[in-house]
Amino acid sequence: MAKIRGAIVVDTEKCKGCEVCVPACPTEVIGMAKDVNGKGYHFAFMANPEACTGCSNCAIVCPDGVISVFRVKADE
C-alpha cells in the first residue's frame, strides 16, 4: 500500500517563532527549537518528522511564509 510521506523545511533565519504552525499541524509534527536564530527567535522544526503528511497546513498559516513543504507517495 502506498503511503503519503511529507517533510517541511523551515527557513530558520526568517522564522519568528510565533508557534502558529504548531497547532495547525494535524499530526503534531512541529516543535520549537531550544536554540534561537540571529534575531533571537526560537524557530520551528520537525520534532516528529515521521508523522508529516505534507499536507501544507503549517505552510499556509505561517504568517512569514517561511515553510516549504515536500510530499511523496512512498511504498510501505
Added chain:
Amino acid sequence: MAKIRGAIVVDTEKCKGCEVCVPACPTEVIGMAKDVNGKGYHFAFMANPEACTGCSNCAIVCPDGVISVFRVKADE
C-alpha cells in the same frame, strides 16, 4: 348653524410670489397679484376671500412664512 370663516394676511413685501400656497389651498382662495412688490415679485392675495376657512394650509406650506391666518366661528 355656525359656519367657520377664515382669512389670511400676506406680508406682501416679504412674499416671493412662489405660488406654492396656491395649490395648497383646498378652497382656491389664493391668487397672485398683478402688481409686484419692492423686490419685483407678484405677491399672493385672497382672490376669493369668502371661501377661506382659515385652515392654515397655505400658511404652513409658505416657505417664507409670510402668511398669517385668522379664523372665527360665524353665525350664518
Added chain:
Amino acid sequence: MTEEIIIAGFGGQGVLSMGKILAYSGIMQDQEVSWMPSYGPEMRGGTANVTVILSDERISSPYLTIFDTAVILNQQSMDKFEKSLKPGGTLIYDPNGISHHPTRKDINIYRIEGSRLAAEMGNTKIFNMVILGGFLAARPIVKIENVIEGLKKSLPERYHKLIPLNQEAITKGMDSLETVQTI
C-alpha cells in the same frame, strides 16, 4: 479707443449675456475685451452687474470703479453707479421700476423703454437685446454686423434660429432710444 462700460440690473434680466455679446462684438472687430461680472451666492432677485471693456490696446485692470458708460436697469444700480460715471460719460437706463431718475448734469443721459418694448414684441427674453440696441444707438462703438457675429459666437448652435428675432430687438432698441440730456 477704450470704452469702459458697466451694465447693472436684476439677476434675471440678461445683464451678463448682454455684456458677453458686447465683448464678443469687440473681438469680431479685433479689439481687446474683458468681461468681469459681480458674482455672489445666487440670491435670486439680487442685483447683477458686469464690467465690459473694449479697447484697441491691451487691457490692464478688468475691474473698474469709474466708467465711460453705464447701462442701468434697476433702482439699486442707479443708486450705485450713477456716481461712478466719468464726467462726460454716458448713462443709459430703462425707466421701468426707477423711482429716482438720474440727476447729474455732467453726463449724457438716455432712456430706453426696454421692458415695455420687449413686452410689446411679445417676448420678455429679448429685453436685454432691446437694451443692447439702445446702447449701440448711444455708443456706436461696435458695428452692427460685428454684434450679429458676436451673437452667433455667444449663442450655442441650437439657438442660432433665434438670431433674427434678436437682431430685430436690437434694431428696435436702436430706434427707440430717447435722449434725456446731452452735454
Added chain:
Amino acid sequence: MTEEIIIAGFGGQGVLSMGKILAYSGIMQDQEVSWMPSYGPEMRGGTANVTVILSDERISSPYLTIFDTAVILNQQSMDKFEKSLKPGGTLIYDPNGISHHPTRKDINIYRIEGSRLAAEMGNTKIFNMVILGGFLAARPIVKIENVIEGLKKSLPERYHKLIPLNQEAITKGMDSLETVQTI
C-alpha cells in the same frame, strides 16, 4: 556632576524602564534629569535605546552622540555604541549574545551576566534590575535608597509589592559585576 548614559538593547529587555528608574533616582537626590528614548514604529525584536542624563545643573541637550557610560545588552548596540563613549568612559555589558566583545583600550569595561542571573533568580523580568545593579556598582552616581524611591515612583501602586524582589535583583547585580578593564 553630570553623567551622560546610553542604555541599549533589544525591545523587550526593559531598557526604557531601567532608564526611567535611573532618572527617577536622580530626581530623588534633587538632580536634573532627562530620559530620551529612540522611538520608532514598533518592529518587535528591533533595538531600543535610551539616553539618560543626571546632572546637578540644568540639562541642555537631552540628545547626545557621545556618552560617559554605556550599558549594552546586545550585539547591534555594541557595534553602535562602543565607539560613542568618551575616552575614559565606562562600558557595562551583558556578554550573553555578544559575539564581538569590546576592544577599546581607553575606557573602563565591566561585564554583568544579567540574563543568567535573572534566570537563576527564576524571573526573567528582573533582568533589567540586575543590570541596573551592575551599573550602580560601576557608576555609584545615585544612592541605593534613592533608587528604591525612584522605583516606587516609577512603578504603579499595584506593583509595589514587587519592590523587594527588584531590590534583591539590584543587589545581586551590584555584587556580580565583573571588571574587564579599568584605565
Added chain:
Amino acid sequence: MAELKLMKGNEAIAEAAIRAGVDAYFGYPITPQSEVIEYLMSEQPEHRTGMVVLQAESEVAAINMVYGAAGTGKKVMTSSSSPGISLKQEGISYLAGAELPAVILNVVRGGPGLGTIQPSQADYFQSVKGGGHGDYRLYVLAPASVQEMADFVDDAFEMAFKYKTPVLILSDGLIGQMMEKVLLKDQKARLTDKELQERHGDWATFGRVGGRERNIITSLDLQSEKMENRVHRLMAKYKRMEEEDLRFEKIKCDDADYLIVAYGSSARIAQKTVDLARAKGHKVGLLRPITLFPYPKKELMEMTKQVKGILSVELNMGQMVEDIRLAVEHKVPVEHFGRTGGIIHTPEEILKALEEKIIKG
C-alpha cells in the same frame, strides 16, 4: 485646431486641459471655480480625447485620486478654492514627498474660514512657503489673464514632469470669473499607454509590464538618513527651478524710479496704476512675478540699483512683501499695500498708496 474664443478663466483652463492632452481631472465644486468641472462635464472630454473627469466626494478624495493617477505617470489635475485647498494640504505634501507630477489650481477667495467668495490673494504664504507639513515647495505659477489660465496648463505640466513635483496654478476669483479673448492651442494627443510606459516606466506604477521590476510610489522613509536624502533631493530640484525656470514680466521698468511688484489680478490692476502714475509724471514700473516659487530674487536685487522704493501690491494684508524684502536685502524701502476680504483695490487707491508710502515717503 487653434481657436479664438471669449471665455472665463475657469472655462479657459478647462478647455486648455482637454487640448493639452490631460488624462484626468478630479475635483469638487466650490465657488469661484466650479465652472472648471462644469465646463469639463459639459464638454464630455471622454469622447473628445478619452480624458477622465470625475466629481469626487470631497477635496481630500480629489487630491488623493490625483495622487493615485499621477503615480501611474498620467497627466492629472485638480482645482479648488481656498477652503478646499486647505483640505488638500496633506495630499499636496504627500505629492511633493513622493515626487509626483500633478497640477493643482487654486482660484483664491477671501479668507480665513468660510470668508467670502470674492477674489483674494491671501493664500500666498500657503502657496509658496508650504501649507502642508515638512520641507517642500511647489512650483507656483500665477496667471494674470484668461490667456494665461489657458497657457499655463501646458507650462504647468511641463514643469510637473520635468521636476516630478506638484505645480500650483495660483489664480483668484477675478481671473477665474472674468472673460477675455483667448487663443486656444491645437489639440495635443494624450500619451498612449505604450508611450507612457516607455517614458515613465522607470518610476510609474502601471503594472510590471513586460515583467520589469516593480515600481513603488511612497513618501515614507522610516530611516531618517534616507528621509534626509529625500529632502535634499527635493531642495536640489528647487534650486534648479530657480536657475532654469524662473519667470517674470517687467512693464515700463526701463526708466522706472519706483517699482510696483504685483502678480495675478493685482498686477492687472496695478498696471493701470502705472499708467495713472506716469500721467502724473511719476516714473513707475511694474515687475510681475509669473512664478511665485521660484521667486525673481536676483531681478529684484538688480532693480534696487535703479529704483528708490518698492510697493508690494497684493489682495491681502502683506505676504509677498516679505519675499521682496528678503530678495532686496533691505537695500531700498519696501512697503505693502493691499485690500482683503474680497475687496479689490482700485488703480486709484494703489496710486495713492504709492504716493504716500514710496514716492513721498
Added chain:
Amino acid sequence: MAELKLMKGNEAIAEAAIRAGVDAYFGYPITPQSEVIEYLMSEQPEHRTGMVVLQAESEVAAINMVYGAAGTGKKVMTSSSSPGISLKQEGISYLAGAELPAVILNVVRGGPGLGTIQPSQADYFQSVKGGGHGDYRLYVLAPASVQEMADFVDDAFEMAFKYKTPVLILSDGLIGQMMEKVLLKDQKARLTDKELQERHGDWATFGRVGGRERNIITSLDLQSEKMENRVHRLMAKYKRMEEEDLRFEKIKCDDADYLIVAYGSSARIAQKTVDLARAKGHKVGLLRPITLFPYPKKELMEMTKQVKGILSVELNMGQMVEDIRLAVEHKVPVEHFGRTGGIIHTPEEILKALEEKIIKG
C-alpha cells in the same frame, strides 16, 4: 496639589491639561504624540474633573469638534503630528476666522508626506505664516522642555481667551517623547456653567439662557466690506500680541559676539553648542524665541548692535531664518544650519557650522 514627576512631554501636557481645568480634548492617534490621548484616557479625567476626552474618527473631525466646543466658551484642545496637522488646516483657518479660543498641539515629525516619525521642525512655515487659507496667524508657543510642555497649557489658554484665537503649541518628537522632571501645578477648577455663562455670555453659543439675544459663531461675511473689517480686527489682535505677549529667552547673550537663534528642541541642543563654543573661546549667545508668532523682531534688531553674525539653527532646511533676516533687516549676516528628515543635529556639528558660516565667515 503641586507635584514633582518624571514624565514624557506628551504625558506632561496631558496631565497639565487636566490640572488646568480644560473642559475637553478631541484627538486622533498619530506617532509621536499618541501618548497625549492615551494618558488622558488612562487618567479618566471625567472622574477627576469632568473633562471630556474623545477619540475622533479623524483629525478633521477632531478639529471641528474643537470648533464646536470652543464656540460654546469651553476650554478645549486637540493634538496631532504633522500630517494630521495638515489635515486640520481648514479647521484652523475657520477657528481663526470665527475668532474662537482653542489650543492645538503639533508634535512635529519629519516630512513632507508620510516622512518619518522622528523629530523635526519643518512645520515652522505652516505654523507661523498660516498653513490654512486667508489672512490669519496663530499665537505660536514653542516649548523646549517637558516643564514647558506642562506650563504652556495654561499660558496657551490664557492667550486663546485673551485674543479669542487659536493657539498653537509647536513641539516636536524630541520634546514629546523625552522624560524630564516636571513640577505640576495645583488642580484648577473647571468653570462652572454659570461662571462660563457670565464670562462668555456675550459671544458663546450655549443656548439663549435667560432669554438673552442669540449668539452666532461664524467666519462667513458675504459682504467683502464686512469681511475686510473682520480681517482688520484680526490684524489688530496680532499687533497687540506683539506688544503685550511676545516671549523669548536669552542665554549668555550679554557679552556675545555671535548669536545662535533656535527654538524648541534645537534650542536645547544649541545650548550645549554655546558651552562648547565658549570652551573654545568663542563668545556665543543663544536667543530662544518662545513665541514664534509674535516673533522677537525688535530684540533681534537690538542684538545687531552687538553681534557680528547670527546662525539660525533649525531641524529643517531653512524656515525661521527668513524671519530673522526680516527682523534684522540684513544688518548682520544671518545663516542657517539644519538637519532634516528626523535627523537631530549634534551640538558638535552646530559648532562646526557656526565656525564655518559665522565666526570665520
Added chain:
Amino acid sequence: MDIKDIIKPENQVYKKTDLMTENALSYCPGCGHGTAHRLTMEVVEELGIKEDTIGVAPVGCSVLAYDFMNVDMQQAAHGRAPALATGISRTWPDKYVFTYQGDGDLAAIGTAETIHACNRGENIVIIFINNGIYGMTGGQMAPTTLPGMRSSTSPYGRDVRSMGSPIKITELISNLPGVYFVSRQAVHTPKHVRKAKKAIKQAFENVKLKKGLSFVEIVSNCNSGWKMTPNDANKWLEENMLDFYQLGDIKIDGQLVQK
C-alpha cells in the same frame, strides 16, 4: 361677516413663530429650506427649549440659517456639522444640539462625520435637507442626485455607471446601533408639512432620553437647481424623488421599522 372682523388678534390661528427672525430668507422663491427652518423653530418653541438649544448651520444654501433661526448657532465648515455638534453636545450634555445640513454637506464631504456621529450615538438631532443637488454652488450633482437627473456637473444626466448611484445615506445610518430615531419626510404640501413637523418634534423630544441620535431627512425641492418653477419642482419631487426616497419612519425607539 366682514374680513376686518375676522382679522383680529384674538382670531389668529397661525402666526410665524418668534423663533424665526425678521430677516427676509435668502432662499429662492418656493425653496423648501424656509419651511424646514420654520418647522424646526416651531418645535423648539413648542417644546420651550430655546434657552437650551444650539444649532449648527452647514455650508450650503442654508449657510445663513443663523440669520433666520432665533437661537444660538454656529456655522460649520462644509460637511463637519456633526463634528461641531459632537463637540457642543459632549461639553453641554443637557442641551438640545441640532445640525441642519444639505445632501452635499452631509452625504458627500461630510460622510465620515455623519457616519461616526451616528455610530457614536451622539445625543443630537440631525435635520437633513435632501434636494438632490448642490443648491448653493449652482446646481452640481450631489450624492443624492437621481439616475439620469441633470445637473451642472451631470449635464447629460447622472450616469450611474461612471458617477455611481444615488446614495440612501438615511437607510445606511439607520443600521447603526447609535441611531435611535430616523424618519424621512417632505414639506411640499400641507399634509407633508404636518408629518414632517411631527418627526422633527419626536427627534427633539428624544434628546431628553439620551438614547442616541435622531435623524430626520426632508426631501425638498431645489427649484433653481432643477430649473423649474416651484410648483413644477414640487410635482417633480412627488413623482420622482419620493419614488426613490420613500417617506415614512425608518427607525423608532432604536428599532428598525419593518416594511
Added chain:
Amino acid sequence: MDIKDIIKPENQVYKKTDLMTENALSYCPGCGHGTAHRLTMEVVEELGIKEDTIGVAPVGCSVLAYDFMNVDMQQAAHGRAPALATGISRTWPDKYVFTYQGDGDLAAIGTAETIHACNRGENIVIIFINNGIYGMTGGQMAPTTLPGMRSSTSPYGRDVRSMGSPIKITELISNLPGVYFVSRQAVHTPKHVRKAKKAIKQAFENVKLKKGLSFVEIVSNCNSGWKMTPNDANKWLEENMLDFYQLGDIKIDGQLVQK
C-alpha cells in the same frame, strides 16, 4: 524513507510565491498581515496578472506592504487608499487595482473614501484587515474594537455609551449598489486560510467583469496590540471577534446573501 529523499525539488508541494519579495516581513511574530499579503500575491500569481496589477498600501502596520508584495505599489495617505485606487483604476480601466487597508484606515479616517468608492462601484478590490485595533501606532481603539475590549485609548475597555459601538463597515457597504462582491474571512487556521484565498481570488476575478467593487474583509489578530501570544490571540479571535464579525460571503454577484 529518508527525509532527504522527500526534500527534493520535484516533490515540493508548497513554496512561497515569487510575488512575495525576499525582504523579511516587518510584522510581529504571528501577525495575520503576513498571511494576508501572501494570499493576495498567490492570487495575483495564479491569475497571471502581475503585469496588470497595481496595489495601494495604507498607513498602518501594512504601510510597508510595498516592500513585500512584488508588484507595482503606491503608498497612500492614511485612509485615502480607495481614492488613490479610484485615480489609478479610472485612468487604467483594464488593470487590476487593489487596496490593502487596516480597520483604522478604512473605517475611521477613511470612511468617506471607502463609502464613496464603494458607492461609485469602482472596479477595484479592497482587502480589509480587521484586527480590531490600531496596530501600528501602538494599540489604540479602532472603530472595530469590540465592546469592553481594552486598548491604549480604551484602557478600561471600550465603553459603548461614550465611544460608540464597533462598526460593521463591511455590512454597511454591502448595501450599496456599486458593490458587487463582499466576503468576510479569517486566516488564523489552515481551513480559514483556504477559504480566504478563495474569496480573494473571486474578488480579483470580478475585476474582469467590471460590475463593481469587490471587498474582502479578513478578521485578523494583532497579538501585540491585544497583548497576547499569537496562539492565544488566535483563540481569542475565534471566540470573540468571530462572534461579532461572522465569517462568510455577504454579497455575491451583486446580490446580498440571504441568511
